[in-house]
Amino acid sequence: MKQMKLAQLIILMFLLLTTACTRQEHFIKDPLYRQKVETQFKKQEELAKNKKDALFKILDQGLSLREKEAMKFLFAHMPLNDLADYDGEFFLEHVRKSFEAKETFSWGKKVPDKLFRHFVLPYRVNNENLDNFRSVYFQELKDRVIHLSMKEAVLEVNHWCHEKVTYKQADIRTSSPMSTIKTAFGRCGEESTLTVAALRTVGIPARQCYTPRWAHCDDNHAWVEAWVDGKWHYLGACEPEPDLDMAWFTEPARRAVLVHTKVSGQYDGPEEIITKSPRFTEINLTGNYAKTQTLTVKVEDKHGKRVEDADVQFRLYNYAEFYPIARKRTDSNGTCRLNVGLGDLLIWVTKGGAFGYKKISAASTDLVVVVLDKDPGVEYTVDYDFVPPIEPKPFPVSKKGKEENDRRLKYEDQLRANYESTFIDKNDAVTLASKLGLEPDKVWDYLQKSRGNWQEISNFLTQSAQTPELFKWALPLLSTVSEKDLRDTPADILLGHLRHSFIHSGNLPKTDRDSFVKYVLNPRIRNEIIIDYKSFFQGEFDADFIKKVRQDVSILIRWIRDHIQVHPVANYYNVPITPRGVYRLRVSDSASRDIFFVGLCRSFGILARLEPADKTPQYVSNNRWIDVYFKDQPSEPVSKGFICLEQVDKGSKLIPEYYIHFTLARYANGEYHTLDYGENTKLTEFPEKLEVETGHYLLVTGNRLKDGTVL
Structure with missing residues (x-):
């Protein structure tokens, strides 16, 4: 008996010692790298000082050493929107689930620390809205893969994703993984975000690969790479195949000009680095899929002198614009290099307002010299043909396992x-409409579009009916939001906007109903996730301040200028910060600041929007839209001009469409920025005179042939 008790005591002491060792184990074992993370963490801590307690207090609440270091790694490198819109507890939950996965699955010990740090631990995949996917789905995924090999687990996770989601086009806002599951479909960026999240949930290193634009057609694509037993392999997200490195896009990817991904933190893997910043590393994966050329760009001024630190943009014709698929800076020799696929590119270079460009073919050129000698005030026309990489002979496709895989796909579809x-x-939708006294067709339209979120939309309508004076505005509110908003916005957020849009609006709902619905009641501003910001701001600002702003909006403009710091690069995924997040953090990127301004105006009953084409923030005064400039508000209104677009060949059956055949871009700071007049908008739908801000403009037109060449 004494020997048994002694043995039990020894086991207990061993377990306690093991636990103590684990708690004191470093997450980042390299002391030099650990110091880099600590230095960057301190910078982020200072940047987010207005949310210090909400974000960083968690670090002093009994975390183990490795948990604390993992949290600091995330804090050090997270984009600005995550600092603004989430709190420390949210990130700790992800850290603990990451370590649980590492300790649960047999491959956890195989994954090198570097890959775990950069491709398992990070909670963010790309530009998606965040959620608690790891915690919610860990057990379900664990049960599916716990007894499988690493390779089998990757294939099985993709089958699981296909059970939940299939492909369908959607708007540019990227849903969270759980919202995509609720909807049961998503575009490729959402499918790949879900699949990467699912693989990381079971401790498998994964990353989203992205070709920003194809060279041979007007489109882009995102897929997944997973690290299995020492090597990266690709797969189509939510598109299971019998084996890895099989996908419908295998052949298109062989014609890619660029495939890349962003990696959280300072990553020094074997891949070519496109961009290395304090917060992230952008790596080039093109060579994994296509033949490439190392293209050297040399930049000179008008006098032949090399230009250091010039902004070099590798632009690809797609969607009737020259889209920058990659950007680099020139070194002290005035040069930069990038591995690209063997297609045609427009190399656009700018520095200090000066710019120059040259069209090149990477299939026949490895060096291009660009001179900064162009003047935006000169009117001229240039004609280029753009040829994509040639279509190679297809790889043979194995039939092994196809029959069984097809059987599984049908079962998963069911x-x-x-x-x-x-x-x-x-x-049931008609029954609800009848009960509430609403138009059945409209109610069915919104409920049908809401997909798995239909109960939230139903609850919104039902609860709205409890306040008759507000209820008549419920359907108009739903008319303002996107289909994706219908699919992932909770009822309480919609109710918040319904209840708080009238408090400071005076007689506006009666005197100008349409404008009130579009520019006050409307919760949607740009491509941010919708939150209930109106009730929040009405509680944060006193009635006297709101009254003064309603009389003079310049007071609000000055308040924002004085209280909101704009950081040009910290929000590197370009996910809009919510209006509430901007207010809490008091730091923003310029686009999120503009959304914040519009949100405040609408909360105060002031008509406001982002100008549809160039996204300039505007408010209404004396029945006209006033542009807002936070840096240097002009003393006089900005002058306007007109552009007349006319189809020369009147007899042609082809009606040119925006983003298909043509685009307009406005010059600013050495480059042209495409104006947004809506995808597929026909030329015949444009006004005879298009009012624009005076300046210099670029009209791009193109006609794509069947082989992908653009004339």
Whole structure:
């Protein structure tokens, strides 16, 4: 008996010692790298000082050493929007689930520390809205893969993702993984975000690969790479194949000009680095898929002198614009280099307002000299043909396992269809509409579009009916939001906007109903996730301040200028910070600041928007839109001019469409920025005179042939 107790005591002491060692184990074992992270963490801590307690207090609440170091790694490198819109507890949950995965699965010990740090631990995949996917789905995914090999687990996770989601086009805002599952479909960026999140949830290093634009067609694509037993492999997200490195895009990817991904933190893997910043590393993956050329760009001024630190943009014709697929800076010799696929590019270079450009073919050129000698005030026309990489002979496709895989795909389609059958049907929607006294067709339209979020939209309508004077505005509010908003916005957020849009609006709902609905009631401003910001701001600002702003909006402009710091690069995924997040952090990128301004105006009952084409913030005064400039507000209104677009060949059956055949871009700071007049907008739908801010403009037109060449 004494020997048994002694043995039990020894085991207990061993377990306690093991636990103590684990708690004191470094997450970042390299002391030099650990110091880099600590230095960058201190900078982020200072940047986010207005949210210090909400973000960083968690570090002093009994975390183990490795948990604290992992948290500091995330804090040190996270984009500005995550500092603004989430709190420390949210990130700690992700850290703990990451370590749990490492300790749960057999491959956890195989994954090198560097890959775990950069491709398992990070909670963010790309520009998606965040959620608690790891915590919610860890057990379900664990049960599917716990007894599998690492390779089998990757394939099985992709089958699981296909059970939940299939492909369908959607708008540019990237849904969170759980919202995509609720909807049961997503575009490629959402499918790949879900699949990367699922793989990281089970401790497998994964990353989203992205070709910003194809060279041979007007489109782009995102997919997944997973690290398996020492090597990266690709797969189509939510598109299971019998094996890894098989996908429908295998052949298109061989014609890619660029494939890349962003990695959280200072990553020094074997891949070519496109950009290295204090917060992230952008790496070049093109060579994994296509033949490449190392293209050297040399930049000179008008006098032949080399230009250091010039902004070099590698632009590809796509969607009727020259889209920058990559940017680099020239070194002290005035040069930079990039591995690219063997297609045609427009190399655009700018520095200090000066610019120059040259069209090149990477298939036949490895050196290009660009001279900064162009003047935006000169009117001229240039004609280029752009040829994509040649279409290579296809790889042979193995039939092994295809029959069984096809059988599984059909079964998974049925599982997803079974889930979709739980969505509200037309009969129930009509019954609800009748009960509430609403138009049945409109109610069915919104509920049908809301997909798995139909109960939230139903609850919004039902709860709105409890306040008759507000209820008549419920359907108009739903008319202002996007289909994706219908699919992932909770009822309480919609109710918040309904209840708080009238408090400071005076007689506006009666005197100008349409404008009130579009520019006050409307929760949607740009491509940010919708939150209930109106009730928040009405509680933060006193009635006297709001009254003064309603009389003179310049007071609000000055307040924002004085209280909100604009950081030009910290929000590197370009995910809009919510209006509430901007207010709490008091730091923003310029686009999120503009959204913040519009949100404040609408909260105060002031008509406001972002100008549809160039996204300049505007408010209404004396029945006209006033542009807002936070840096240097002009003393006089900005002058306007007109552009007349006319189809020369009147007899042609082809009606040119925006982003298909042509685009307009406005010059600013050495480059042209495309104006947004809506995808597929026909030329015949444009006004005879298009009012624009005076300046210099670029009209791009193109006609793509069947082989992908653009004339």
